[in-house]
Amino acid sequence: xxxxxxxxxxxxxxxxxxxxxxxxxxxxxxxxxxxxxxxxxxxxxxxxxxxxxxxxxxxxxxxxxxxxxxxxxxxxxxxxxxxxxxxxxxxxxxxxxxxxxxxxxxxxxxxxxxxxxxxxxxxxxxxxxxxxxxxxxxxxxxxxxxxxxxxxxxxxxxxxxxxxxxxxxxxxxxxxxxxxxxxxxxxxxxxxxxxxxxxxxxxxxxxxxxxxxxxxxxxxxxxxxxxxxxxxxxxxxxxxxxxxxxxxxxxxxxx
Amino acid sequence: xxxxxxxxxxxxxxxxxxxxxxxxxxxxxxxxxxxxxxxxxxxxxxxxxxxxxxxxxxxxxxxxxxxxxxxxxxxxxxxxxxxxxxxxxxxxxxxxxxxxxxxxxxxxxxxxxxxxxxxxxxxxxxxxxxxxxxxxxxxxxxxxxxxxxxxxxxxxxxxxxxxxxxxxxxxxxxxxxxxxxxxxxxxxxxxxxxxxxxxxxxxxxxxxxxxxxxxxxxxxxxxxxxxxxxxxxxxxxxxxxxxxxxxxxxxxxxx
Numbered sequence: 023x024x025x026x027x028x029x030x031x032x033x034x035x036x037x038x039x040x041x042x043x044x045x046x047x048x049x050x051x052x053x054x055x056x057x058x059x060x061x062x063x064x065x066x067x068x069x070x071x072x073x074x075x076x077x078x079x080x081x082x083x084x085x086x087x088x089x090x091x092x093x094x095x096x097x098x099x100x101x102x103x104x105x106x107x108x109x110x111x112x113x114x115x116x117x118x119x120x121x122x123x124x125x126x127x128x129x130x131x132x133x134x135x136x137x138x139x140x141x142x143x144x145x146x147x148x149x150x151x152x153x154x155x156x157x158x159x160x161x162x163x164x165x166x167x168x169x170x171x172x173x174x175x176x177x178x179x180x181x182x183x184x185x186x187x188x189x190x191x192x193x194x195x196x197x198x199x200x201x202x203x204x205x206x207x208x209x210x211x212x213x214x215x216x217x218x219x220x221x222x223x224x225x226x227x228x229x230x231x232x233x234x235x236x237x238x239x240x241x242x243x244x245x246x247x248x249x250x251x252x253x254x255x256x257x258x259x260x261x262x263x264x265x266x267x268x269x270x271x272x273x274x275x276x277x
Numbered sequence: 278x279x280x281x282x283x284x285x286x287x288x289x290x291x292x293x294x295x296x297x298x299x300x301x302x303x304x305x306x307x308x309x310x311x312x313x314x315x316x317x318x319x320x321x322x323x324x325x326x327x328x329x330x331x332x333x334x335x336x337x338x339x340x341x342x343x344x345x346x347x348x349x350x351x352x353x354x355x356x357x358x359x360x361x362x363x364x365x366x367x368x369x370x371x372x373x374x375x376x377x378x379x380x381x382x383x384x385x386x387x388x389x390x391x392x393x394x395x396x397x398x399x400x401x402x403x404x405x406x407x408x409x410x411x412x413x414x415x416x417x418x419x420x421x422x423x424x425x426x427x428x429x430x431x432x433x434x435x436x437x438x439x440x441x442x443x444x445x446x447x448x449x450x451x452x453x454x455x456x457x458x459x460x461x462x463x464x465x466x467x468x469x470x471x472x473x474x475x476x477x478x479x480x481x482x483x484x485x486x487x488x489x490x491x492x493x494x495x496x497x498x499x500x501x502x503x504x505x506x507x508x509x510x511x512x513x514x515x516x517x518x519x520x521x522x523x524x525x526x527x528x529x530x531x532x
Contacts, residue, residue, distance in 0.1 A: 069351075072328055073327055073328065092356060095355050095356050095359050095360070096324075096351035096352060096355040096356045097351065097355070098355070099354070099355040099358075099359045100350050100351040100352070100353070100354040100355020100356065100358075100359075101347060101350050101351045101355065103354075103355075104350050104354045104355075104376055104378055104379075104424065104432055105350070105432065107376070107378045107379055107426075108378040108426045108430050108431065108432050109430050111378055111381055111426060111428060111430070112428060112429050112430035116380060116381055116408075117378075117379070117380075118375075118379045118380050119375075119376070119378070119379050120373075120374075121359055121362070121374070123359055123362045123363040123366055123372075123374070124359075124362055124372070124373045124374050125371060125372075125373050125417055126366055126371055153412070153415060153417065156415070157408070157412070160408060160411070162380060162408065169359065171362075171363045171366060173366060173367060174367050175363050175364050175366070175367035176363065177359055177360065177363050
């Protein structure tokens with residue numbers, strides 16, 4: 023199978039012109055087939071602020087009312103996505119911007135209301151990567167915005183990490199997939215206070231021991247659970263790193 | 278060659294939920310391959326108003342400064358485009374939302390400054406419909422937003438009528454194309470005061486006679502020039518009509 027690298031980048035990187043153009047250059051140099059998943063969080067928060075729409079965040083998660091959903095659709099699927107696409111085209115990459123609604127790529131269910139009503143937030147249900155895999159084979163480079171649909175006409179705000187993981191799994195049918203999660207640190211750290219204490223490789227047994235010992239904790243646990251789920255579903259490796267890790271291949275490698 | 282119908286709808290139709298859902302149902306019933314080009318003008322004007330961004334219109338054309346370009350990208354490529362895509366998916370149509378930057382579909386040049394500086398407005402230079410034609414053959418239904426790119430990383434606001442005409446021409450290589458321009462009137466009128474005086478069919482000789490006589494005038498002349506240019510470039514017919522003409526096949530037919 024041909025190699026495909028799927029890179030997920032967070033909001034911080036895409037919201038500043040300098041860091042974005044740096045990222046795009048690194049992304050362009052990745053050999054083989056590739057795809058990009060982006061966030062765009064704070065740009066949406068900024069627009070909401072200018073429009074006088076209150077952003078409600080509970081436990082680090084945005085509550086998406088209808089007005090916020092419209093803002094997210096404008097910022098993620100419009101402004102951020104199309105500027106990345108135009109930027110990649112300028113670098114000779116045949117980018118194609120997509121949401122989960124396009125080509126029915128990612129269907130999700132509106133999250134059921136339990137303790138918290140998250141509003142118009144989607145939990146991924148099904149990824150149909152058939153047409154996407156074909157397009158990649160034709161040289162197209164998908165750029166995915168974190169918006170999906172419920173198949174009934176409703177767009178839904180969806181976690182970009184989840185979109186990256188689920189898309190990587192779906193593409194693993196046709197490609198030898200490496201999934202790179204780019205965030206602000208160099209990788210999973212052995213010691214949170216030491217930025218250079220990157221765990222170079224991690225298998226499930228070691229992860230479970232670290233989790234029990236409290237070496238790995240907090241938000242890193244669901245991130246790593248997702249990574250191992252991707253591996254179990256046929257993704258060859260997951261790398262957790264910062265943007266410079268795209269080029270240097272440094273970071274935490276999960277097999 | 279297989280038949281393909283390309284429908285262009287103006288801003289008014291897409292900006293209200295009722296007229297949009299009506300349009301989408303009519304569009305879905307079109308037999309054969311199809312594609313949609315949309316505007317979204319007044320929704321962009323509304324957002325600009327809420328953001329306190331002044332909209333400058335000269336001779337009926339919007340002056341697109343950088344702030345306006347960002348708004349247009351958000352509204353046209355994000356909000357309007359993705360809601361149409363999700364709406365069509367709910368009706369069982371495998372819609373795929375695109376700008377001219379996606380798959381390098383439509384390259385344009387920033388309009389040169391002569392008497393008026395239109396700002397970030399693109400004049401279409403080249404349509405590459407190769408991948409698009411293939412996708413249509415695979416069952417995808419393109420939904421095009423009126424935003425293109427210059428190939429250097431810049432998005433450009435582009436007239437939706439022009440995008441429809443140029444895309445129709447490019448698709449005429451692979452398909453037997455009918456281009457439908459939907460606007461607020463039933464067709465080209467013999468008498469502007471009589472909404473029912475629709476000219477049923479029009480060839481170039483008759484058009485030129487009508488133009489000389491002043492029967493056809495104003496903004497209708499460039500619209501018809503575009504229509505005849507499309508015919509000359511291999512588009513089978515152009516129909517100028519209102520939304521109910523999509524279903525009834527009424528309106529002005531140009532051969």
